[in-house]
Amino acid sequence: MAIAAHEETVHGSGHAHPSDLQYVYVALFLGVVTGAEIVLGYRHPNALIIGSLLTLMVIKFATVALWFMHLRFDSLLFRRFFLTGILLAAGVYIAIMMTAFQFFGNDTTSVPLNKIPPPARITR
């Protein structure tokens, strides 16, 4: 599906890959971002903190995918496969969380736990 009419855009991984040193820089960058995340994680969570944590998460995700997984250098087809998976997953699962339940809040439609009756004796 993702590949319809795009076969001419793909070709072998002819591009030069980064040098070892560049990989180390990327890893350092990831380390720094992780540090920032941890610092933010200790703050009281409000919309801003959660927003920046999620942003940093996406940045890390993208960095690993683009550099270490070579998506930056490799065929567009691979990127399409992976993105289709990610977007479908994000789409359907966020839809569940938005429709039937609530995401980062309390679910109010449920019966409180102590009001749920104990299981009846079922002997079949």
Add this chain to the structure above:
Amino acid sequence: MALTEERPLLELTAGDDEVRQPLGSFRRPTSTTGWRSWITTVDHKRIGILYGATALTFFAIGGLEALLIRAQLAQPNGQVLSPERYNQAFTMHGTTMVFLVIMPMLAAFANYLIPLQIGARDVAFPRLNALSFWIFLFGGLFLYSGAVLDQIADNGWFNYAPNSGVLYSPGHGIDFWTLGLQIAGIASLLGAVNLIVTCINMRAPGMTLMRMPIFTWMALVAQFLLLFAIPVITVALFLLMFDRLFGGNFFVVQKGADPLMWQHLFWIFGHPEVYILVLPAFGIVSEVIPVFARKPLFGYPFMVFSGIAIGFMGWGVWAHHMFASGAGPVTVAAFSLSTMFIAVPTGVKIFNWIGTLWGGKLQFTTAMCFAIALVSQFTIGGLSGVTHSISPSDWQQTDTYYIVAHFHYVLFGGSVFGIFAGFYFWWPKVFGRCLDEKIGKIHFFTWLIGFNLTFGPMHVLGLQGQPRRTATYADGMGWNLMNLLSSIGAFTIGVGFLIFIFNVVKSRNNVVTDPDPWDARTLEWATSSPPPAHNFDISPTVSSLDEWWHRKYELGDDHKLHRREHPESFTAATPPENIHLPSPSYWPLIIAAGLPFIGWGLIYSYWLAGFGGLLTFVGIYGLVLEPSVDPDAGHHGHADTHDTHEPEPAAVVAGAAEAEEDADQ
């Protein structure tokens, strides 16, 4: 079944040298005939046949279950089955028909046809392909193995929580169901990866995506749906399994779980699943109709893109199975609208088929009859679908026989009619023998009448308020006549199936001489029937859609089409000499054989699971380390520089890893 008959030798390996194994244990299979060649085969065509034969067997079983259901419901207060048995019957009927019949039948077509239609020697990973089949078979056998111990699932194919929990279903039936579907799921996932790579990477020179035959296209879309939908049901099945076997709380309401979680996960898988079941069947009839209308498919690009559109939109409509489950009005409205609009690309397909018929010169072979019947019967299913995309009317119709009627018009009138069109159409290709046309017609009309008699009245029953999944109904509800008609229809379908089996048996003597008996259009008809192991003596090059047809016909000076005297085909006078094909292997069978033991082990004793895990683990290493092409197997020459013990590339490691993953859980 004419499956084990003598077929032309697969010219695969010549020598019968005994080849040492990487693991040193036992000899590499070399036979090309007999049962051993079938259980070790990695040939996509033989695997396709195995899929088909297995699925037909399960079709008979699932059909018997359906007959039990209809016998029980033929009259009010039926006493044929106890309520318990009735629930088991409808559960296994649904599960079998979806997972063990229609899916593998379509897998049979996809396996057999895709490499031939795109001009390839085989699928991208032939050994993985064999693994998929064996895992599927053992998954199905595992699912039914519970019956030996009278542990049969009885909570419906949808298996809603919390009734599926240990508390309300204390037996092991649901465990067999859960684990069996997980095993079958591995098979589907591996198959999907394999066929996607095949379609993308194995096409013959010149076979661009927009020259791919429409069946290959629809099967490809279905494989993408499988690729992304299988993990979702895997999550649901794992959670349920952990609940039941390890005391998890995912669907335990008393611990605060929400039963709707199961429904969401199940239907996120379940709706794309509907298109997985029906899109390849659409592909089949889109191949059959042009051949017998002697016209190209009307609007090929529209057919392709509507298939892709259905594939995408299929992800946005799952909650229409849950309109009455308690979602808020905004959700209901949104999914109502998305469901209505998925009818648009489906409608495009129907009108394009009519466009193909229009102005053609229709030849009513049995395959064509089934194909046209799909157009007409599926339309009914599609239209009843529109009536309950209107969620308020779905509040009346859901969980009634109206829904049963609807999805049988989709899955029987759609998928099964399409599949049988395919059977009649490709039978000569696969076996070199024709199914008898006269008997085929009798089969067709028995089914057309039986089918409408079974499921037509169910519309009425549903609108008159008969809920589905009820083991009995009282007299005086006004449902007696329709139920009786429906049961008569079901047994008519049963008779039709016997006629088909008779036709299959009889076809042994009906050898075809022309490898292209229907004057067909696509590449698979450009080789011998049945095709040689390497498919094409000469590798095809493609320059148009419907390549084979364009090689047969040319436009003359009189603006009429003329058949060329000797169309360029892909068969050579002398067999080709430098074709390497992967050698047969025992390992796929061994890997798959471990999985049921893991299942039984998880239910009854971890020792069994350990044994199964070990078998699978060893099998994976055996498969990975075994060279795909047996170095000592004789080839006709060694023109290629491709030899010696190359370890199998890692994709197989990774693919198998996920089988292993289940082993480890």
Add this chain to the structure above:
Amino acid sequence: MTRLPAARRRKGLRLVPVLALSLLLSACASNAPQDTLKPEGPYARKIDHLFNPVFLIAVAVFCLVQGLVLFAIVKFRRRPGDEDFPEQLHGNTRLELGWTILPAIILGAVGVFTVPVIFDLSEVPKNALQVEVTGQKYWWSYTYQAQSKFGISDPIITANELHIPAGVPVALKLDSKDVIHSFWAPRLNGKKDVVPGRVHDWKLEADHPGVYSGQCAEFCGISHANMRLKVVAHDKAGWADWVAHMQTKPTKPTSGLAAEGYDLFAQKGCSGCHQVDGEYQTVAADSPSAPNLTHLFSRDCFAGCIYNLDDRNEVEAWLRNPQRKAGSLMRIGQLSEAEIDRLYAYLETLK
């Protein structure tokens, strides 16, 4: 290739609409108490009014498609000996766009009419009679909290038969004690799932007094088929009578078989699960939920509304073996016929 005479093929397909039509006709003629096409209240009617035009559109499209297919089969069949090719038409973009856009427009129009109905039906009615509905394996219980507007001063608990005043909206709060059920009285409204751990709002209204049949519509286990219900709609006076009757307490029988039955009711463990207001108030902590029997004999049916209460044989058969309804949670030891007579005599006093 052998070819099928076109006439036979035509006949085969012509059967389909004929069959469908005759089925529809016979459907209209028969008497089905749960017919969704014969609404008896405003909500069900709203659904019906939405369904009917859409159904007609569907029938129109059905006729169009089948007509085109049949026409093509007849007109474009290949004559014997005709070896020529028809015109090799590959498609017609304008036409194809047309049959993409036109259905989209029709469906869009249908959608415009659908959405308001969804919101309408999802709205909780004001000034409605409030009833809490609880589903459990395999029967329904109903609780009416005190509502002065409807003359209810003490809570009313009853089972299987939902009594409502006609012409008045009824707001239901649906909850389940075990698995998912679905509450459905087809002539009064569509169905709504009854999900454990969630409370769902739903509503009913009947135009006229009468008895409306319904049943559980979500598969809930072995006796799913036997989880039926009745909605009894009263006129004004009837409603007042019913409420007044339900506000009374039964009197303890003092003599005769009924008095012996009263004692047996406790001895045999019935009171461990079944409540009788004013007499047997508390049930065992771990008992499965069982119907409140205070006004048992004011009902018409019992055990998920599958047996008639006015048939003494049915009641006795039940006391002999409650397992005659598969999956019944009622456990009662072997009773002698004399004990059954006594218990029946007592139960009969619970009017």
Add this chain to the structure above:
Amino acid sequence: MTDTIVHAPIPDQSEGHHTSTGLSNEKLAMWAFLGSECLLFGGLISVFLIYRNKPVGVGPKVSQIYDIPFTSVSSFVLLMSSLTMVLALAGIQRGDHRRARIWILTTAALGATFVAGQVYEFTSFVREGLGYTTNLQSSAFYTLTGFHGVHVTIGIIMLLSLYTLSLRGNLPTEKAETVEIVGLYWHFVDVVWILIFTVVYLIHP
């Protein structure tokens, strides 16, 4: 036509130049598989997110007993294993097999450290009174992180297999793609943990 026999793609050949797109079958298969895995982990993560807000009833809430510093260290370890993985690949692509083996082994070791950390974390949680069956959150938590742990473990097994192959000289430079494909799987497992670390550990309302 008859004298030049054009080679159609021959199955099971890892060399990319035989295929219609020029891409290797195995790599394409791995990417397809990873696309599919997105929906698996997406499902597990969302089940956890949905159930985390439900009342727990018995036992502690998971978020009450997180050891963020410990998890941060093990997350960092896993993150760095991605670096060593990519260095291993660069090594084998250069033909530097000795270095490639060292990095492969390092990656496996870092992965093993992560898994060991997870085992420690699980046992300490159990000591705090949060078993698998304790409450809704705990089931969801252990399932999600356990699934991830199993993926890491499978990755370690594949890395060790590569190491053995290389020792035996069965992993020549032409087969560098095998390492790349295992590497893709490994990095994927890493990016999944990036999600889990943020969404499960750091953000807890």
